[in-house]
Amino acid sequence: MTNxxxxxxxxxxxxxxxxxxxxxxxxxIFPRISYKMRKGADYHDSKIRKKTQTKLEKSTIYYNRFIVEPDLGLAALFDAYVESNNDYYPIEFKTGKIYSTIPQHHLIQLVIQAIILENIFQTDVNKAEIRYGADKRIEIPITLRDKIDALEQHTIMLQIVTKEIIPSPTPNEKKCQDCEFWLQCWRA
Ligand code: SF4
Structure with missing residues (x-):
């Protein structure tokens, strides 16, 4: 186990x-975030970080919790998580595009949150929820395969950092257009 x-x-x-x-x-390297990223973060802060439990919700929802799972070396700032009859699951609030299939980078974020809840509360967490605006809610099943895949990615991430291996650049060059690391990276 590393620190x-x-x-x-x-x-x-x-x-x-x-x-x-x-x-x-x-x-x-912790570059200054771009205007576009700042705008997105400010919007998220103003809309999400101030949320609190409402009477309309049937379950208990804990908003804006930073949870560390030290045994696995994982942590997450949860937009929210639900507790209902000893069932737990994470909620992410999104403000952008509504996807018909959740992109892998969004899925893994929720899977890691589910793993953290599972270990902290010693229970199975098999779903997550994405909420768009006030009405649109999408339930995401989280499978054992998803959790194994996420933990395999964790192993690769640890190898990159401990062995100081620079990975190949993303094959999708469009992603580099707004990247905060462009000046250090240049896809070289
Ligand atoms: S600029 Fe580099 S770090 Fe940024 S997305 Fe492209 S390859 Fe990745």
């Missing part, structure tokens, strides 16, 4: 482009 603690957000970024954790954790 490296990856967040669910690190996993999301790793699937988006595997080089990002190299710059963050090996090179310790």
């Amino acid at each position: 490296i603690e990856f967040t669910a957000e690190d996993f999301r970024q790793f699937i988006y482009c595997p080089r990002i954790i190299y710059f963050r954790y090996v090179k310790k």
Whole structure:
């Protein structure tokens, strides 16, 4: 076990482009975030971070919780998680495009959150929810295969950081257009 603690957000970024954790954790580069990213973060903060339990919700919802699972070296800032009769599951609030199939980088973020809840509360967590606006809710099943896949990615991430291996750039060059690490990366 190492003392490296990856967040669910690190996993999301790793699937988006595997080089990002190299710059963050090996090179310790924390660039200033772009105007576009700041705008998105401000919007999320104003709409999501101020949320609290309402009477309309039948289950107990805990908003804005940062939870560390030290045994696995995982952590996550949850937009929210639900507790209902000893069942737990994470909720992500999204403000962008509504996908018919959840992209892998969004899925892994929820899978890591599910693994954290599972270990903290010693229960099975087999679903997550994505909420768009006030009305649209999408339930995402989380399978054992998803959890194994996520933990396999964790092993690769640990190898990159501990052995200081720079991964290949993402094959999708369009992702580089808005990347905060472009000046360090250049896809070289
Ligand atoms: S510039 Fe492209 S390849 Fe480099 S870290 Fe960013 S997304 Fe990845």
